[in-house]
Amino acid sequence: MSTVRDLSFFSKPLLAIESSCDETSAAVLVGRDIRSNVIASQIELHSKWGGVVPEAASRAHVEAIVPVVREALEIGGMALSDIGGIAITNRPGLVGALSVGVTAAKALAMSANIPFLGVHHLEGHLCSIFAEHEHFPLEHVALVVSGGHTELVHVQGPGQYHLIGSTIDDAAGEAFDKGARLLGLGYPGGLAIQQAAKSGNPKRYKLPVGLRGETTDFSFSGLKTAMLRLTEVEGDLINISDAAASLQEAIVSVLTKRTFLAIEETGVRALSLVGGVAANVSLRERLYAEAQKRGIAFAVPAFSLCTDNAAMIGLAGSWRLERGERSDFDLDALPNADIWDANTV
Ligand code: KG4
Ligand code: ZN
Numbered sequence: 001m002s003t004v005r006d007l008s009f010f011s012k013p014l015l016a017i018e019s020s021c022d023e024t025s026a027a028v029l030v031g032r033d034i035r036s037n038v039i040a041s042q043i044e045l046h047s048k049w050g051g052v053v054p055e056a057a058s059r060a061h062v063e064a065i066v067p068v069v070r071e072a073l074e075i076g077g078m079a080l081s082d083i084g085g086i087a088i089t090n091r092p093g094l095v096g097a098l099s100v101g102v103t104a105a106k107a108l109a110m111s112a113n114i115p116f117l118g119v120h121h122l123e124g125h126l127c128s129i130f131a132e133h134e135h136f137p138l139e140h141v142a143l144v145v146s147g148g149h150t151e152l153v154h155v156q157g158p159g160q161y162h163l164i165g166s167t168i169d170d171a172a173g174e175a176f177d178k179g180a181r182l183l184g185l186g187y188p189g190g191l192a193i194q195q196a197a198k199s200g201n202p203k204r205y206k207l208p209v210g211l212r213g214e215t216t217d218f219s220f221s222g223l224k225t226a227m228l229r230l231t232e233v234e235g236d237l238i239n240i241s242d243a244a245a246s247l248q249e250a251i252v253s254v255l256t257k258r259t260f261l262a263i264e265e266t267g268v269r270a271l272s273l274v275g276g277v278a279a280n281v282s283l284r285e286r287l288y289a290e291a292q293k294r295g296i297a298f299a300v301p302a303f304s305l306c307t308d309n310a311a312m313i314g315l316a317g318s319w320r321l322e323r324g325e326r327s328d329f330d331l332d333a334l335p336n337a338d339i340w341d342a343n344t345v
Contacts, residue, residue, distance in 0.1 A: 004032075005134040007158060009318040012084025013076075015108070016314030017069065019101030020093025020121045021147070022052045024064035025310035028076025028083075029318060032130055036075035037304065037311040040064040047187045051177075058096035065104045072310070080112050087317020090118030090327075091334035091341070092148075098333035106329055118327045119317045120342035121308075125274040126155060127319075128301040128312035136299045137270040143259045143287070144339075146275035146308075147173035147188070150218050150255075151339065152262045155272075158319055159344030164262045165216030172251055173277050175220040175227075179247040182231045183240050193244045194280055200245030205230055207246055209254040216262045223250055252283045256290055263296060270297040279306040320344075 009031040018025040022042040028035040042060045046052050073080065088105035090098060102118070109116040126142050138158060144151040150167040170178075173190060180189020185196055207226050210219035227247060231238060263271060273287055284300050291298035305312055 002138045002157070003135050004130050004138065007130070007138065007319050008322045010085055010321045013078055013082050014085050014087060014314050014318055014321070015069070015072070015083045016087040016310040016317060017101045017105050018089045018124070018308055018310040018313045019061045019065065019097050020089045021097060021308060022046055022057050023308040024061050024068050025308065026069040026072035027310035027314050028072050028078055029311065029314040031318070032134075032315065034131055034311045034314070035077065036072045037309050038068050038072040038075065039309050040068050043188065050181055050187050052094070054094045054096055057094055058100060061097055061100035065100055069104065069108070080108065083112060083114060085114055085321045086116035087119050087314050087321065088116060089121050089124060089313050090331055091120055091337035093121055093335065095333050095335045098335075102331060102333045106331070110329070115321060115326045117317050117321050117325055118331045119313045119320070120337060120339065122149060122151070122339045123316040123342040124312040126153065126161070126272070127158070127316040128274050128305040129272045129299040130315045131305060131311065132302065133299040136272070136297060139268060140270035140272055140297070141259070141262050141266055141268050142272045142274055143255065144275045145172045145255065145273070145277035147171060147177065149275060150220070152216050152259060153339060154266050154268065159342065161339045161343055163339065164266065165218065165258060167218040167220060168211070169219050169221040170224060172218070172220060172255060175223050175247070175251055176277065178224045179227045179244070182227050183238070183243055185240070185244070190277060190280060193248055194282065196241050196244035197248045197282070198241075200239070200241030200243070202245040202249035204239065204242035205246040207250040209250050214261060216258050216265065218254065218258060220251070223247070248280070248282055252280070252286050255283060256286050259287065260290055260294070263294070269295070270299070273298075273300040274306070276307040279303050
């Protein structure tokens with residue numbers, strides 16, 4: 001069985017850039033080793049609107065991109081002349097936000113006369129486990145949970161992705177974010193819900209978990225509506241901690257149930273948890289406990305590699321650059337792209 005250790009990574013120092021949504025990030029990697037991973041977050045900017053405003057995000061990326069790249073090189077102990085290649089998120093995401101990173105990557109590649117490669121954002125999340133889990137099998141099931149995605153992917157190997165299940169409406173992260181907004185906990189909501197839930201009773205409020213029966217798909221729109229109704233019915237009497245704990249429990253339990261159904265269906269003995277929602281401690285603990293019980297290998301990235309960051313884009317771009325993949329200067333920023341769009345065969 002091949003593991004992460006068997007994969008060949010780019011032999012020269014690599015610069016990676018990510019700007020698909022509301023984080024401007026740059027990283028320097030040497031093989032699987034992350035030398036720097038600088039993230040300029042726009043949370044403060046967007047929190048006043050309660051969500052990401054695309055136009056404002058693009059402008060903030062324009063301001064941040066050069067200082068962030070410069071800082072990543074400095075912390076990584078490299079000059080641009082030491083860098084042998086660039087990995088850049090070019091899909092999917094906010095098109096204006098993506099364009100800032102793609103343009104910067106092209107300019108840097110041109111001036112340094114080095115190759116660059118457009119990377120699928122979700123492949124970045126999928127490869128975020130490569131940094132630390134060298135004995136993890138290359139074939140595994142991945143639960144990808146973020147602000148925009150809830151997907152179960154059968155990873156047969158790097159660049160071989162098959163969708164097992166996905167959300168038919170909203171993403172798990174959106175359910176966290178919407179719940180937090182309704183409870184007045186601010187934006188983004190995942191961490192706020194997790195913190196409020198610590199002292200709460202998860203059984204206090206009964207919330208729906210979407211699709212019934214044996215399925216590997218998800219639906220979170222009913223949960224969002226139920227949270228709205230709960231806050232309307234309870235009004236000021238609502239117990240914020242109990243509501244947060246109940247919401248978190250609803251999301252974690254349905255993600256766990258469907259994930260292990262996917263494990264049973266595929267017969268695969270390894271599971272990874274990736275994406276921004278993978279930072280949720282309750283979800284990490286629940287999946288870990290269930291995996292242990294069943295003898296399934298389990299990998300989850302460090303917290304800093306869960307939410308959007310350039311290091312994960314570097315990890316995904318690295319093995320691809322090493323096998324000779326290159327982008328041309330006509331590389332476009334694409335708002336939509338499914339994960340199988342990243343398949344190599
Ligand atoms: O991967 P990510 O940074 O951006 C996308 O690609 O969408 O994910 C952001 C999402 C947000 O919905 C945020 O609320 C959620 O990840 N998140 C969490 C936690 N930290 C971030 N959700 C639950 N618990 C957390 N601790
Ligand atoms: Zn993401």
